Amino acid sequence: MNEVIKLRPCPFCGHEADVNISEPSKQVFCPNCGAANVWGEDAVRRWNRRKKEIIKNCPICGARASVYMAYDSTFCVQCRKCHLTSSYKRTRKEAIKTWNRRVGE
Numbered sequence: 001m002n003e004v005i006k007l008r009p010c011p012f013c014g015h016e017a018d019v020n021i022s023e024p025s026k027q028v029f030c031p032n033c034g035a036a037n038v039w040g041e042d043a044v045r046r047w048n049r050r051k052k053e054i055i056k057n058c059p060i061c062g063a064r065a066s067v068y069m070a071y072d073s074t075f076c077v078q079c080r081k082c083h084l085t086s087s088y089k090r091t092r093k094e095a096i097k098t099w100n101r102r103v104g105e
């Protein structure tokens with residue numbers, strides 16, 4: 001049985017990614033837009049690693065903010081200093097998006 005490799009979609013176009021294997025080396029590529037990473041044993045791990053979403057600083061005091069999960073499993077972003085809190089969202093991503101939105105942008 002072949003090893004099942006879980007790949008995240010292409011970060012550029014969202015297309016399903018594919019993997020070239022030449023044991024022990026691998027390369028992940030996107031058949032749609034041609035994106036590819038360098039060959040290596042850890043190619044899949046590198047492909048699946050994504051930069052963490054950037055949480056903007058607090059719009060009131062400029063301090064750093066963090067994501068918190070509430071008891072009911074909803075998420076919000078809260079300023080570490082003045083405790084300004086975004087509205088609660090079902091996903092971490094939505095909470096960050098809400099927090100990062102600024103009037104006039």
Ligand SMILES: [Zn+2]
Pocket residue numbers: 010011012013014015030031032033034035
């Ligand atoms: Zn692509």
Ligand SMILES: [Zn+2]
Pocket residue numbers: 058059060061062063079080081082083084
């Ligand atoms: Zn603040």
